[in-house]
Amino acid sequence: MRVLLLEDDGEIGKWTIKGLMTAGHVVDWLESGRDALLSATTRDYDVLILDRMTPEMDGLSVLKTLRAAKVMTPALLLTAMGEVEDRVEGLEAGADDYLSKPFAMTELLARITALSRRRQGEATTTLTKLEHKGLELDILAQKCSYKGEIIPLNPKEFKLLEVLMRSKGRVQTRAMLLERVWDINFDPATSVVETHMSRLRNKVEKPFDLKLITTVRGAGYVFGD
Amino acid sequence: MSLVIKRLFRMSALRQTLAQSLCFLVLLSIGGFALESFLTRELQAEIDRDLRHQFSELEARLAEGKFSDLMLKQEDLFLQVEEGYGLITSTGELSGPLVSTVFNQAGLRTIFYEELFNKAVIQDYETAIDIIENSDDEDLLLSYELPFDGEFGEQWRVLSGPVAGGELIVFLPAFSSFALELQTVILIAVALLSVPALAVGVFFGWRAQKRLDRIASGYARIADGDLSVRMAPKIIRDDLDLLASRIDEATVRLQGSLRQMSEFSANIAHDLRTPLTRLQLHLDSGAHPDQAFLDSAIGQANRIVKIFDAIQRIARLRTRERRAKFKQVDLGEVAEQAMEIYSAVAEDADRHLTCRVIDPAVIDGDPELLLQMTANLVENAIRHCDAADSISIRVEGPLLSISDNGPGIPPDQREKVLEPMYRLDRSRTSNGSGLGLAMVKAITDLHDADLQLSESENGKGLCVSIRFTK
Structure with missing residues (x-):
């Protein structure tokens, strides 16, 4: 993927680039908001990563200008400490996702991958039936079955499985799951995700001796191979 | 000295009482003078009515032709008169204690006594006054009786006009002398009242000022950081006490939140020290990092971030x-x-x-x-x-x-x-x-x-x- 990174801190910039490149992305690193705006309007990117506090023009203004100019490249905003107001403000300005500093590289990678996917194929989100190795999920009927055998799931377990299956092969971090499944933007001190994940596994994996969900150490979960 | 006065004038309570007292005195004076002018006018009208009445009576008697009855001798009549009048015949014969120059002008007017009375009468009067003032002989004093009940004033009200066979003048003491006295009385009353009024005002003002000054100096101490200051008395009697107690309440709250804040920062320091120390130890010994080591270090760092995140959120929430x-x-x-x-x-x-x-x-x-x-x-x-x-x-x-x-x-x-x-x-x-x-x-x-x-x-x-x- 071609990624634009707007980040004025040298150290963070270097580490972020290293992480992104290791994951196989091509990165343009810009340190001022004005340069970023110029690049984003003249070149084609898959994802924009914008820091909010940058010299000459802040990331939020860059984003607003881009959206006003109908540049709809998916954008992820970075800021210090995830304040809800900042998040809402960012989303209102046209950001597709939001990540607060300090962040884990795995979290950033998982999120930009999800973003680029959203752009390329919205198709998966509109599917009403998901299937993987005999495990079937009927979104409209809210039914889960394995080779015809109904698996009873409660609504949250169903939603969790749906989110995982829709992003097959891509890492879903704990924070992403909390947002998408439970719609919460704070970090619970207890193991909400872990608990539900283990219950889900007990229902869809254990009885059929399947291995569908993999735990990625220090990152999150991935569905499928 | 001017500094002291300046300071006095800057004291709001004192200023207020001074202004109130002055206002009271000015109003009293205005009221007094209004009363005086009203009384003067009324009495003047009364006098004028009396003069007219007297004039018409005398005129009637003269019309009956008893002119000679009314002719008065100059010397002995003066001291007995109760109603003053004077006549001059068309032949120029003067009767009464008057000077001839006073005639020839019809109507009502006010004139000075020199213009009205002849010299002999004035002298007579002065002699009488002289005797009364300087004699110890009671018999002599009793035998003397001043005309017009002693009101031989400066100004006289005079009504003159033509009558059958000559011209008639009637006169009474004008009211101005009485008015002058009333003015003086009012002035004296105001002067006398102003002293206690001002004194009482200044006393109360000074007392309120002292309480205000105490609140001001207490507040200055609070501003300097002494939050143990309490100013309100035990019993709240008026708004000044209430003000002081409100300030006390604010100070108590300020003291509380200040203490809370310092405890808060001490606790933050303590709570951050633990994960930071662990992190440092980890990094120190991290010559051969393995995954478990890194996970633990990241865990400690996350804990620090979470604490800051929560602190920041709480701070933001407090801004409402x-x-x-x-x-x-x-x-x-x-x-x-x-x-x-x-x-x-x-x-x-x-x-x-x-x-x-x-x-x-x-x-x-x-x-x-x-x-x-x-x-x-x-x-x-x-x-x-x-x-x-x-x-x-x-x-x-x-x-x-x-x-x-x-x-x-x-x-x-x-x-x-x-x-x-x-x-x-x-x-x-x-x-x-x-x-x-x-x-x-x-x-x-x-x-x-x-x-x-x-x-x-x-x-x-x-x-x-x-x-x-x-």
């Missing part, structure tokens, strides 16, 4: 900016959402979590924050309860409560646990940020809700109840 984004929230939905998130977690931790919603109120609030508040309370309960304990979320009207039958919080510490970073000794070592309840408090404050900590129904455990206003 988020009230702008309030909308209608069903409390029942909040409770059910929390139930949905935590029922499995509680079950796995062997806690019995229940949720009961009765007639839930719809309040003005921030749904995200309300969920976070409920989540914090449920997490707290899960963390502090023992296995097999039960936790219940309840909504009844505008009241949201989370109760458990765990170890509870001693009554004397219930206020304290709401302060940021305060922890009961037994939970010192547990993994919370120490900010969960402080966040709850900040969120309830933002919603102007009433937060109460008490025992649960059976007298055991903790019940946190939050009453919202609809």
Whole structure:
């Protein structure tokens, strides 16, 4: 993927680039908001990563200008400490996702991958039936079955499985799951995700001796191979 | 000296009483002079009426042809007269104590006594006065009687006009002399009154000023940082006392929040020191890092970040900016959402979590924050309860409560646990940020809700109840 990174801190910039490149992305690193705006309007990117506090023009203004100019490249905003107001403000300005500093590289990678996917194929989100190795999920009927055998799931377990299956092969971090499944933007001190994940596994994996969900150490979960 | 006066004039209480006293005196003078001018006018009119009456009587008598009856000799008549008049015949024969120059002008007027009386009469009068003033002989004094009851004043009111066979003049003492006296009386009264009025005013003003000065100097000490200053007397008698007691209340609160803040920063320092120390030790010994080592280091760093995050959130909540984004929230939905998130977690931790919603109120609030508040309370309960304990979320009207039958919080510490970073000794070592309840408090404050900590129904455990206003 071609990624634009707007980040004025040298150290963070270097580490972020290293992480992104290791994951196989091509990165343009810009340190001022004005340069970023110029690049984003003249070149084609898959994802924009914008820091909010940058010299000459802040990331939020860059984003607003881009959206006003109908540049709809998916954008992820970075800021210090995830304040809800900042998040809402960012989303209102046209950001597709939001990540607060300090962040884990795995979290950033998982999120930009999800973003680029959203752009390329919205198709998966509109599917009403998901299937993987005999495990079937009927979104409209809210039914889960394995080779015809109904698996009873409660609504949250169903939603969790749906989110995982829709992003097959891509890492879903704990924070992403909390947002998408439970719609919460704070970090619970207890193991909400872990608990539900283990219950889900007990229902869809254990009885059929399947291995569908993999735990990625220090990152999150991935569905499928 | 001028400095002292300047300072005196800058004292508001004194200024006020001075202004009041002066105002009183000025009003009194105006009233006095108004009365005087009214009386003068009335009396003048009375005199004029008397003169006219007298004139017409005399005129009638003269018309009957008894002119000679009215002819008076000059010397002996003066001292006996009660009604003054004078005549001059058409042949120029003068009768009465008057000078001839006073005739030849008809109508009413006021003139000085030199213009009215002849020299002999004036001399006579002066002699009489002289005798009265300087004699000790009582018999002699009694035999003397001054004309016009002694009112031989400066000015006289005169009515003159033609009559059959000559011209007639009637006269009475003018009122001006009396008016002069009244003016003096008023002036003296004002002068006399002004002294006690000012004195009383200044006394009360000075007393109020002293109290104001005490409040001012107390406030200056507070500004200098001495928050132990208390100024109000035990009994509140007036608005100045009330002001002082309000300042005292503010000072008490300021002292409280200052103490809380310094405890807060001390606690932050303490709580951050632990993960930072661990992190440092890890990094120090990290010559051969393995995954477990790195995970642990990241874990410590995350803990530090979380503490800062929570502190920042609480600080932001206290600015009340988020009230702008309030909308209608069903409390029942909040409770059910929390139930949905935590029922499995509680079950796995062997806690019995229940949720009961009765007639839930719809309040003005921030749904995200309300969920976070409920989540914090449920997490707290899960963390502090023992296995097999039960936790219940309840909504009844505008009241949201989370109760458990765990170890509870001693009554004397219930206020304290709401302060940021305060922890009961037994939970010192547990993994919370120490900010969960402080966040709850900040969120309830933002919603102007009433937060109460008490025992649960059976007298055991903790019940946190939050009453919202609809």
